[in-house]
Amino acid sequence: MPDPIDFYFDFSSPYGYFGSFKVENIARRFERPVNWHPILIGAAFQETGNKPLIHQPLKGEYCANDWARMGRFMDVPWVLPDPFPIATHNAARLFYKLDGRDPGLAKKFAIAAFHAYFGEGRDITGAQAVAEVAAPLGVEAEEVHATVQDPAVKEDLKRRTAEAIGRGVIGSPFVIVDGEGFWGSDRLWMVKKWIQKGGW
């Protein structure tokens, strides 16, 4: 089994959404598995002193335009959701719960959650909203509600987010492959080159 590509993101990150398509394309090309790691990027922002792009004067306007043209360019569904950004702990908690028993199912859920939020503009903050995203995958609403309130699951997400920050994850998306970190959807071309050449 070749070494995996670690893909860190927040479900509320537009560049994480765009990056999720690109990283899977790279993985397929090089026959590498991708491990998806949803985290709470707000915790990383606290470390770096950053804040959401949309809340930064001028940058917010630039980014709104950039996301729209990126969606058109990549030919993937895009709407700027309202509310935006959102808290994504419920979606992330369910992801890791599913990941524990079926990583394939967890990734399907992550793709569905990204699509619901950025492809259709559906709010995915609350447990009920998350349950609606997971329902078509055969996940019972009861399991979702129990999961997002489970203290062990909460603790697990905190630990994973702290671990990501400890590995140098400073934004979303962030990719680590073969020990090297790459920040940003715009930097995934370099991940491709890095794998191809074995670094340089």
Add this chain to the structure above:
Amino acid sequence: MPDPIDFYFDFSSPYGYFGSFKVENIARRFERPVNWHPILIGAAFQETGNKPLIHQPLKGEYCANDWARMGRFMDVPWVLPDPFPIATHNAARLFYKLDGRDPGLAKKFAIAAFHAYFGEGRDITGAQAVAEVAAPLGVEAEEVHATVQDPAVKEDLKRRTAEAIGRGVIGSPFVIVDGEGFWGSDRLWMVKKWIQKGGW
């Protein structure tokens, strides 16, 4: 004459340095002129609440590694200069003075200044340092010293920086082509596509 590519940057910006190679390649390919616009990015940072990458916890370390590998990847000279970042008003003032009488000379000076600072690690903050960069281009040290202290030149740079911010320039490098803005050295691939396709 085809419409120009406006290339905004700060002489103290590593991604501006890397971007300067890329933008000239794009311009050559599409036979577009590039207008170089050094600005004082600190003024834009005041508007956006941003600060230099190197002063941001975690991001600073990430970027130092990123610049080094970018230099290796692009096969262009790179050293992380000390001091870094620096004030670049003297270099920018001289640029515009030269630009007024010979745009080609101004661009040669800009390339030389970037090379001195990021290629050789020479401080280009002071008027004397700027004069040493300009000397091989036939610019007299006296002119440099007079230029950087000239109130009209100072005012001109302020005005140009404000004008850039007014056009939406929020970082370095920033490219505006055919009315569309693109932020970041990593985004220059999109400039290429945008010119190729006439937008999308």
